[in-house]
Amino acid sequence: MSIPFLLAPMAELSHRALRELIEGFGGCDAYFSEMISAGALLSGGPFESWYIDGGPRSEKLVYQLLGADSRQIVKAGALLDRLECAGIDINLGCSAPMIRKTGAGVAWMASIDRAGELIARVRRAVRRRLSVKLRIGFQDDFEYLAGFCRRLEAEGTELIILHPRTAGEKFRRSARWDYVGELRRELGIPVAGNGDIASAADLCRRAAGPCDAVMAGRAAVRQPWLFAQARLLETQGREHPPCENFHINLAETGLNFLELLARHQPPEFHLSRARRFFSFFCDNLKWGNYLKTLLNRGENLAGIERIWRDYFAEHGEEALLTV
């Protein structure tokens, strides 16, 4: 049995356009939404309908909620629970200083009791699968993490997704994947691991280790075919030596993304979402850093498309990638 592959929640990235792009290559087992602010959702902000657009496979979508106020999180959870989706995830891991300062994200990890009470209340309001995505905590203290997660389990959490870095650690320090296996031994519920998956081979390697699901973020933006390629590698590894290659038309994939963005995101989001996506996707190209600078100067989607097309008019040899 293959273990599930999950798309990570990523602000300004894990929206419908990216999900459709990934789905077009074969998809993954569950898509986590970008974090949705509980307060903004309840106050009916102008963009909330875009944040909760569950397409193209709402049955595979997990809504991720962020907030500092437990009443708001519970109410927003109950609201999302009424939509078609695969689950509700509570963000106890975001360590961006702006978020932490408000008491949201990883700030919840400072108190086992407060977090436990939050999850107990959400549990009573939500009938979908309830998961929590978190980090190790404020210190590199596995015992604290294990105690924290045991309490979340006791309060009804059904899945823990561990990004094994502390609150203060940036991407430069490697994720401590051994904690994923260790945490799994401590708990009776599934534990998914997340962090530093760079390729389909990495995804397969982590999936073969002690964890119940593997979540990938940045690599799935760079390579929207990542999950499909990993499934192929898994099958080939079992049945015969790897032989088949993936042929990707990078030029077309970029254009396809722009089209999806225009279709599924409001105009106010187009530039920021396009820039975020291409800041990763351009890593597939030899002159990608230069192209990122040019794309950042694009004033609208049409301008970005022109710059993208011009690049391949000059570097046609880069349009096709074989992986």
Ligand SMILES: Cc1cc2nc3c(=O)[nH]c(=O)nc-3n(C[C@H](O)[C@H](O)[C@H](O)COP(=O)(O)O)c2cc1C
């Ligand atoms: C641009 C960006 C936005 C992110 N936004 C969120 C978020 O909304 N919620 C969340 O739980 N984690 C968020 N994360 C963290 C990712 O979900 C993930 O834990 C992290 O990127 C490590 O996984 P990776 O190495 O596969 O990218 C974000 C990461 C990035 C790079």
